[in-house]
Amino acid sequence: MTRNDGPSRRRFLQTTGALGAAAIAGGAEGVSAEEMQAYGDGSRPAPPEADVETILSNMSVEEKIGQMIQANVSTVDADQVESLFTDYHVGSLLTGSAYPPSRDPVELAKGINGLQEYAIGEGNGVPFVYGLDTVHGNVTVDGSTAFPHHIAMGATRDPDLMETAAKHTGDSAAAVGAHWGFAPTSGIARDPRWGRFYETLSEDPHLAGELGAAAVRGLQDGASEHSGVAASVKHFAAYSQPQNGNDRSPARIPVRDLVENHLVPHHMGIKAEPLTVMINSGSVNGIPAHASSWLLTDVLRDRMGFEGLAVSDWNDFYRMVEMHDYAPDLKTAVKEGVNAGVDMAMLSDMEHVDGFYTALLDLVKAGDVPKSRIDEAAERVLRLKAKLGLFADPYADPTKAPDVVGGARDAAREAVHESLTLLKNEGGALPLADTDHIVLAGPNVDNVRTQCGGWTVGWQGLHEDDAKPWATTIADGMTSHTAGRVTVHETGYTYNRLSDDEWSLSAETREAIVRDAERADRVVLVLGEGPYAEGYGNTDELALPDAQRELVDAVADLDTTVVGVLVAGRPRGTSETLAKLDAFVMAYYPGSAGGAVADVLYGDADPGGRLAFRWPDGVGQVPNYYNQYHPAKDNADALFDFGAGESYTDFSFSNLSVSPSSIANAAKTGTATASVTVTNTGDRTGTALAEAFYTEAYGSVQYPRRKRLGSEKIELAPGRSKRVTVEFPLAALAVVPPVAYRNRRVMLPWEVLVVAFLPVLGHVLATWWLTTAVATYLSVAALALVLVVELDVFTTVRMTDGVAAFVVVVTTMAVAGLWAVVQWLSDRSLGTTLVYVSRPVTPAVDTASLHALMWDFVAATACGVVGAALFVLYFQRRVRADERFAAEVAR
Numbered sequence: 032m033t034r035n036d037g038p039s040r041r042r043f044l045q046t047t048g049a050l051g052a053a054a055i056a057g058g059a060e061g062v063s064a065e066e067m068q069a070y071g072d073g074s075r076p077a078p079p080e081a082d083v084e085t086i087l088s089n090m091s092v093e094e095k096i097g098q099m100i101q102a103n104v105s106t107v108d109a110d111q112v113e114s115l116f117t118d119y120h121v122g123s124l125l126t127g128s129a130y131p132p133s134r135d136p137v138e139l140a141k142g143i144n145g146l147q148e149y150a151i152g153e154g155n156g157v158p159f160v161y162g163l164d165t166v167h168g169n170v171t172v173d174g175s176t177a178f179p180h181h182i183a184m185g186a187t188r189d190p191d192l193m194e195t196a197a198k199h200t201g202d203s204a205a206a207v208g209a210h211w212g213f214a215p216t217s218g219i220a221r222d223p224r225w226g227r228f229y230e231t232l233s234e235d236p237h238l239a240g241e242l243g244a245a246a247v248r249g250l251q252d253g254a255s256e257h258s259g260v261a262a263s264v265k266h267f268a269a270y271s272q273p274q275n276g277n278d279r280s281p282a283r284i285p286v287r288d289l290v291e292n293h294l295v296p297h298h299m300g301i302k303a304e305p306l307t308v309m310i311n312s313g314s315v316n317g318i319p320a321h322a323s324s325w326l327l328t329d330v331l332r333d334r335m336g337f338e339g340l341a342v343s344d345w346n347d348f349y350r351m352v353e354m355h356d357y358a359p360d361l362k363t364a365v366k367e368g369v370n371a372g373v374d375m376a377m378l379s380d381m382e383h384v385d386g387f388y389t390a391l392l393d394l395v396k397a398g399d400v401p402k403s404r405i406d407e408a409a410e411r412v413l414r415l416k417a418k419l420g421l422f423a424d425p426y427a428d429p430t431k432a433p434d435v436v437g438g439a440r441d442a443a444r445e446a447v448h449e450s451l452t453l454l455k456n457e458g459g460a461l462p463l464a465d466t467d468h469i470v471l472a473g474p475n476v477d478n479v480r481t482q483c484g485g486w487t488v489g490w491q492g493l494h495e496d497d498a499k500p501w502a503t504t505i506a507d508g509m510t511s512h513t514a515g516r517v518t519v520h521e522t523g524y525t526y527n528r529l530s531d532d533e534w535s536l537s538a539e540t541r542e543a544i545v546r547d548a549e550r551a552d553r554v555v556l557v558l559g560e561g562p563y564a565e566g567y568g569n570t571d572e573l574a575l576p577d578a579q580r581e582l583v584d585a586v587a588d589l590d591t592t593v594v595g596v597l598v599a600g601r602p603r604g605t606s607e608t609l610a611k612l613d614a615f616v617m618a619y620y621p622g623s624a625g626g627a628v629a630d631v632l633y634g635d636a637d638p639g640g641r642l643a644f645r646w647p648d649g650v651g652q653v654p655n656y657y658n659q660y661h662p663a664k665d666n667a668d669a670l671f672d673f674g675a676g677e678s679y680t681d682f683s684f685s686n687l688s689v690s691p692s693s694i695a696n697a698a699k700t701g702t703a704t705a706s707v708t709v710t711n712t713g714d715r716t717g718t719a720l721a722e723a724f725y726t727e728a729y730g731s732v733q734y735p736r737r738k739r740l741g742s743e744k745i746e747l748a749p750g751r752s753k754r755v756t757v758e759f760p761l762a763a764l765a766v767v768p769p770v771a772y773r774n775r776r777v778m779l780p781w782e783v784l785v786v787a788f789l790p791v792l793g794h795v796l797a798t799w800w801l802t803t804a805v806a807t808y809l810s811v812a813a814l815a816l817v818l819v820v821e822l823d824v825f826t827t828v829r830m831t832d833g834v835a836a837f838v839v840v841v842t843t844m845a846v847a848g849l850w851a852v853v854q855w856l857s858d859r860s861l862g863t864t865l866v867y868v869s870r871p872v873t874p875a876v877d878t879a880s881l882h883a884l885m886w887d888f889v890a891a892t893a894c895g896v897v898g899a900a901l902f903v904l905y906f907q908r909r910v911r912a913d914e915r916f917a918a919e920v921a922r
Contacts, residue, residue, distance in 0.1 A: 076152040078422050083413045086157065087406065094155055095409035096391050098122030099369075101162065101342060101377045102384050107132045107142025109149035114381070116154030119388050122412045123211075123375060125162040127345060128490035129171050134498035136172040136207045136436045140429035143208030147425050158425035160261070160416055165212035165250070166230055166486040167622060168196070169203035173498030174437045176203070176623050177483045180600060181216055181242075183450040183619035185233035185643030186676070188720060188742050190245035192446060197249025199439035201259030206435040208427040210419050211261040213309060215246035217296040218271025220644045221656050226278045226568025229484060229600025229620060231271055233643035234656045234673065235739045236292045237763060240299025247303035261419060264300040265309035266344060268326060269293040273313060276653070278566040279354065281314045287732070287767040289315070292658070298335045306415055308337060310373060312344040319355045321347050322364070327372030340411045342375040343368070346383055362390040366399050374408040437501050440624070447627035449718075449744075452617040452640035453677040460592045460614035462634025462679055463553055469509065469517045470548045470591075473557035473582065474524035474534055475598040477506035481524070482598055484620035485564035491528045492562025500623045505557055505596070508629025518551070520544045522582060524561065532561040534578040541585050548586045555632065556582060556612075559599035562620075573649050574605045587611035596628065602646040606670055617642070634679060639718040639744070641676035645669045658735040673739075674722055680713025680749065684721065697761045705740065706756040711747035720744050721755040725764055732766055 079086055087095070097120025104112055104124050115121045124146065126132065133139040143161055150159050163171050170177045178184070178196045187193070197215075204212050219239050220231040232239040243264065253259030269289055273280040284293060301308070308331065311320035320326055321343055331337050351357045351364035358364035365387060368376075378384045394400040416422060453461065463469065475481045479502040480493040488498050509517045520543060523535030548554045558579045574580070586593050595612040597603060600620055609615055616638065618628050630636045647655040648670045657673035686708045694700050705723040722742035727734040740759035747753060 076148060076156075078151050078158045078425055079156055083410060083417055086413055087410050090155070090409065092395055092402065092405060093392065094120045095405050096120075096388055096395070097155075098157070098409040098412040099375050099391070099405070100384055100388060101125055101375050102381075103127045103377075103379045104146070105132055107139075107146055109146055109153075112146070113149065113153065115384065116150045116159075119384055120155055120157075121159060121384070122157070122409075122416075123160045123162065125211075125213075125377065126171070127164070127377075127379065129164040129166070129486045130489050130494070131163065131171050131207075134171070134173050134488060136174070136432035137429045139172060140206065140208040140427040140432050144426045144429070147208075151425070157413070158416060158421045160210045160412075160419065160421060161208060162211035162213060162261075162263075163204050163207075163209040164486055165200050165204055165214045165260075166216070167484075167620075168200050168500075169207065169209070169212070169436065170483070170487045170500050170622075171204075172207055172432075172436055172488070173500075174433075175488075175500045176437055176439050176443055177487055177500040177502070178439075178443055179446050179450050179622045180229045180484055180620040181232045182220060182229045182600060182643060183621065183640070184242060184446065185220075185231075185238060186452050186617075186619070186640035187446065187449040188238070188641060188643075188722075188744050189449055190241050192442065192449060193242045194245040194249035195442045196439065196446060197246040197262075198253055198259065199442065201250040201253045201262075203436045203438070204260045205253065205258065206427060206432040209260055210421065211263065211307065212250050213263045213265065214250065215243045215262070215264065215300065216266070216271075217243040217264050217300045218266060218269070219292060219296060221272045221654055222276045223573060223601040223644075223647070224276030224570055224650060224653060225271065225273060226563060226565050226570070227271070228568075230486075232296070234645065235643065235658065236295035237299070237739055237741070238643060240296035241741075243296050243300040244303035247300050247305045251304075251306065258420075261306035261415060263307040263309045263342065264297055264305045266311040267308050267320065267331060267341075268297050268311055269315045270311035270313050270320070272654075276571070277569045279313045279350070281317070281355075283316055290767050294330065301331075301335050301337050305339060306418060307340045307342055309342050309344055310347065312347050312350065314355055314357070319347075319351050319357050321373055322351060322357060322367040322371050324371040332372065340374050340415050341372055343373050343377050345377050346379050348373075348376055348387060349383060361386055362394060365390045366394050369394075369400050369404060369408070374411050440501075443622060443624040444627040444630070447618075447621045447624045448631060448636040449639035450619060450621075451628060451631045451638045452619075452642055452675070453614070453631075453638035453679075454617055454642075454646075454671050454675055455609065455612065455615040456677055456679075457613050458592070460553070460594055461616070461632060463512075463555075463594075463632050465513050465633065467513070467516065467552040468550070469513065470520065470544065470551040470554045471506060471509050471517050471557065472520040472522065472544045472548075472554065473596075474522045474579070475505070475557040475559050475596075476519055476521055477504045478521075478524070479504060479625070480526060481559065481561050482618075482621050482625040483562065483623070484600055485562045485568065487562065489528075490564050491567060492526070492564075494528075495526075502623045503626030505598075505618075505625050505628045508626030509555070509632070511626070512629055512633050512635075518547050520547070523578065526561055529567060534576040536578040536581050536585075541582070544582070545585055545589070548589055548591050551591055553592050553594060554586050554589075555594045555596060556586070557596045557598060558582070558604070559597045559618075560601075560603060563600075568600070571650060573601070573603055573647065573653075575603055575608055580608055583608050583611050594632070596632070602644070602670070604670075605649050609670065634715075637678050637680070637715075637717045637746075638676065641674050641720050641722070642671055643673070645673045646671035646675070658738055660733040660735060674720070676720070678713075678717035678719065680711055680715045680717035682717070682719045682747070683710045683712050684708070685710070694761065700761060702758055702760050704756050704758045706754060708752055708754050709745060709747065710752040711749050714749050716746060716748045718744060718746050721757065723757040723759065727764075730766065734766060738763065 100119060100121045101123035102115050102121045104126060106112065131139050133142055147158055163169065167180045168176050168178045176199060184193050201212060216230040217239060218231050219236055220228055220234045232242045247262040247264065250262040251259050269282050269284050272282050272284060274283050313320065327341060348364045348368055349361060352361055358367060369391065376387050378387055391400065395402060395405055479499055482504065483500065485492050487493055493499050506519050520540060522540055523537060525533040558575055592613045594614040596616045596618050598618050598620065621628055631638050645655050645657050646669055647653050652668060655669055684707050688706050690704050707721055709719050709721055711717060720742055723740040724737040725740055726737050740763055741757040743755045743757055745753055745755060
């Protein structure tokens with residue numbers, strides 16, 4: 032590879048106006064103080080002004096390709112990564128695995144600033160955009176705040192809280208030098224076997240969309256002068272329902288299901304205007320998402336109107352070759368992906384960077400990827416940087432990092448209170464009393480690693496003896512409530528970073544727990560999972576590990592009340608085990624504020640969570656989601672239904688009403704409301720969730736058992752009532768019509784046949800009073816049939832209304848012209864007479880015969896164009912069902 036094929040930084044800065052006259056006159060290769068912005072000591076080079084068109088026009092093809100590369104870095108030492116900027120001109124950096132080069136927030140900010148200085152000073156002058164994994168906070172540095180994982184945030188039903196958490200996440204990421212956060216995950220939670228189940232927000236598409244949109248707003252708006260980071264709605268689309276439950280395995284999803292469910296939360300997120308979208312690593316119905324122009328262009332761009340940057344996931348161009356067996360080599364994969372609509376490749380190391388860069392450069396030189404496509408992608412990268420303000424100030428202020436990264440602690444505790452889901456509470460087992468003697472036992476009682484889960488200062492969770500977020504554990508919270516009355520027993524747990532964790536219960540520990548439990552008022556068992564991420568979290572078992580079931584059995588037959596608390600990223604535990612518990616609480620991965628679990632157990636806060644998914648009784652009931660078609664399994668076939676969750680008090684719901692009561696024109700009405708009166712009939716303040724659902728029977732297609740329309744969450748004191756209103760869009764009631772999906776601008780073969788014969792009709796109308804040889808009509812009919820075969824290509828070409836009309840008109844003109852010529856030649860060869868203006872035309876070539884030819888052509892063309900116009904009107908009417916399809920996506 033030729034080193035530094037692009038223009039020199041000096042020439043680049045001159046052409047973009049960033050290099051001043053004094054520096055040019057002096058012959059200095061550096062930038063004078065007058066051309067530098069005052070960052071700290073004023074010695075840092077300034078990027079070019081944010082004139083994207085000018086910057087793009089002065090870039091070489093090599094530099095534009097470089098802008099399409101996002102390279103992983105594990106160091107901030109510029110000497111070790113200099114070729115990324117000098118040879119490959121990379122437009123973006125990331126630190127994958129939530130484990131940046133430095134876990135000290137100040138040092139990380141300084142290090143990224145140093146790399147930025149090098150990129151601007153020694154590269155082509157354009158700053159890079161730096162991305163971090165922000166799955167449940169900017170949990171990449173020491174002392175950061177880990178919020179509950181997304182599946183817990185779905186239980187809160189609280190978009191405002193989601194936005195608050197995201198605002199802090201954006202500010203924290205910006206404070207350590209990042210510009211881009213890879214969140215939110217907008218897939219729907221349908222298969223708990225999948226190792227990324229906890230990263231999703233809900234199995235309900237609208238709930239996932241509401242919360243995802245809130246996360247987009249929060250990440251990008253920020254809560255302070257740090258102004259947040261770019262959000263990335265991911266993973267577009269249908270990543271979350273692999274056919275066999277394994278991460279990145281194929282998804283086979285009917286189009287109606289894809290449109291009514293999987294695409295909805297993505298589009299709701301996109302309407303919040305995220306700056307980026309990350310692509311699904313898997314394949315959908317036989318096509319890797321990265322190679323699907325239907326997903327990336329037709330749906331994402333044309334229908335959803337996304338205008339930002341589309342980035343691949345980790346090494347996914349290579350996965351098209353090595354995993355999906357879709358492309359024979361990297362060059363083919365790159366051609367398919369870039370042409371389909373991927374703007375930037377996320378790459379793990381220098382070898383992968385070089386492979387992608389070389390392949391794409393070769394493809395451009397060979398004409399297999401148009402230069403216009405490279406310009407389009409590079410421009411999107413530059414516009415992202417401009418919107419993030421990187422051309423104005425690409426540097427972070429390290430001094431602010433310590434005050435930001437560990438903030439929003441009240442919001443973290445509130446998120447635990449609002450997400451904690453009480454699923455069983457027999458005999459008043461909860462809340463606990465401060466005077467109770469408690470035995471607190473299990474593997475997750477005092478473990479920051481397990482309560483934070485994956486993507487926490489490490490891909491698979493906390494590393495050994497490394498940085499960690501601030502945290503209070505469940506044991507911390509319990510002991511602070513009743514000092515001296517909580518006995519803690521930790522059972523065996525071994526964290527294995529890239530293999531299954533190990534759980535154990537020694538005989539000695541078992542005996543100690545039983546002995547203390549016999550004298551206690553309550554036993555609280557903290558059970559569940561350890562951290563995991565992606566494929567390492569795949570499982571074919573939803574029952575609790577053997578050692579944990581043994582622990583439950585050990586205390587189940589005692590007279591002591593037993594409370595189970597599950598710390599996990601998915602529904603773990605079956606009816607066999609949960610039946611032995613008097614109370615059961617789903618705590619999810621609570622994050623930093625694990626101690627807040629105790630607030631709920633002791634009744635200082637009401638359990639505010641309601642399940643955002645259906646809880647199957649083992650893998651034999653998977654898939655099992657609430658909005659299935661009939662005949663769906665009864666609720667008894669799941670341990671807990673979608674929306675399950677109790678309060679410490681009781682509520683009644685009355686006087687349901689819907690407004691308007693009837694709708695004449697849904698398009699004009701737009702929205703409707705459902706109202707209900709909620710009354711706290713218990714003796715303590717509690718949190719009620721009013722959640723509206725809709726169902727329908729006897730339609731043109733099957734309708735889901737229920738569809739969630741929206742919800743309102745309120746806190747009520749004893750004896751108080753409140754009228755709650757849920758507003759919802761009428762589009763949420765729509766279904767995809769019972770027609771096979773097709774691109775909504777495609778002509779069918781029989782329609783092309785009609786078009787081809789329009790000139791025949793035109794000629795007949797023009798010469799209806801004339802005598803014409805039958806052989807002529809037969810020849811034209813044959814010609815039209817041949818043309819139909821040739822025009823069959825139209826059935827695979829996407830056309831707008833205007834293009835469709837143009838194609839129809841050109842087709843009719845072509846056939847009309849050929850018809851006229853054939854007619855004329857036939858008249859001459861057969862010796863027939865064509866009467867024109869009461870004068871015979873002989874086979875000889877004369878002016879009259881040419882005039883007749885022109886008349887034939889004009890008349891046939893005119894009639895054909897009129898017919899074509901009528902046909903286009905029909906064509907638009909025919910696609911009305913597909914317009915309903917698009918409206919369903921748009922909701």
